[in-house]
Amino acid sequence: MAAAAFLGLGVMGFPMAGHLAKAGHQMTVFNRSPAKAQAWSERHGGRHAATPREAAEGAEFVMACVGNDDDLRQICLGPDGAFAGMSKGAVFVDHTTVSAEVTRELAQIAHEAGLGYVDAPVSGGQAGAENGQLSIMCGGDAADFDRAAQVIGVYAKICRRMGAVGAGQLTKMCNQIAIAGLVQALSESLAFARKSGLDTAAVVEVISQGAAGSWQMVNRHATMAEGHFEHGFAVDWMRKDLAICLAAADEVGALLPVTALVDQFYKDVQLMGGGRWDTSALIARLVD
The missing domain is CATH 1.10.1040.10 (N-(1-d-carboxylethyl)-l-norvaline Dehydrogenase; domain 2)
Known part of the structure; x- marks a missing residue:
């Protein structure tokens, strides 16, 4: 079991993070609306954090599922961003549907900081997230993907590496x-x-x-x-x-x-x- 963080608790992220908790992973969650993060913790246990950085501290895997390119940059970068809190060797897994451009940009920043990065957008909708039956298409280094796949597989029907960073998007x-x-x-x-x-x-x-x-x-x-x-x-x-x-x-x-x-x-x-x-x-x- 791993220490993991999940950033973004919308209709997809809330149940996905829940599957990780049910599988026994030690979870910390973050959401821009703190009330939703608190509600998640009350339902599933685990800790909720005030910033992405705080959520990412000590996590082997940090998952994100937010809205768009700008949202993703916001939770990753800056003094309160997830990258600032992650330890070298940790892997960032992005489930957001964003541009391949921002994916490659953030992956480069992550790699320069000694972090792994896997772009892993999902298909299957809210029902797929709730039932743990998502199709997950991934891009990234093979070693990073192999590590991450063992964790994100708890909410996947299929999880496949499609190539280098950006291939998932x-x-x-x-x-x-x-x-x-x-x-x-x-x-x-x-x-x-x-x-x-x-x-x-x-x-x-x-x-x-x-x-x-x-x-x-x-x-x-x-x-x-x-x-x-x-x-x-x-x-x-x-x-x-x-x-x-x-x-x-x-x-x-x-x-x-x-x-x-x-x-x-x-x-x-x-x-x-x-x-x-x-x-x-x-x-x-x-x-x-």
Whole structure:
């Protein structure tokens, strides 16, 4: 069992840190809203700290799951940042979906300080985090990954090293690109079924067993048909992720025409007041 810290206790981080505590790791947590960190400690035991640095002191592994590039820099750097509190040889594991650019920047700073760094964005949503069934795609030195994988495996369905630092984030971009197209296609399919007078549940029961089947279809068709979107991964966060994807595509010369179009559809959903709705809310643009 390891001494570990977890920084960021949102809908993903709260249960992920809980799995580490249940597995017997000695946990210290930090959250920008102290009340949430206190609530986590009351539920799971362990200690909550006032700053990332304090949380990271003495930890062999420091995990983070925050919002964006700036949030990540904020908890890592500066006199109160995690890097200032970590001991040489400790490994920082970032579960945030951020740009490959900030990942490489922070990894370089970490390595210069004698720290390991693994970028490890996750897929599987809140349910995956709560059930310990996340898909985790990692980038970093093989030795750092091998050490970290033994710890983060408690909340993973699959945890795989994809290459050097940044490869995890690039793989997460592939994930978000695929999801964007899938959700739009599913939205159009369900909207078409409804306008054609078909029973959407019956349609899904049939087509989900064939080549059209997907996780999104199985897990989101019912709530999409009901117009229920108060759950899951928020549209605002998806647009943040797609902006990262589109910027990276420009850097490598990749064409993402469908992704760019779906990003604008998500903008429409935001203008409808659905910024906090689940990403399946794309169907709201297509039905009355």
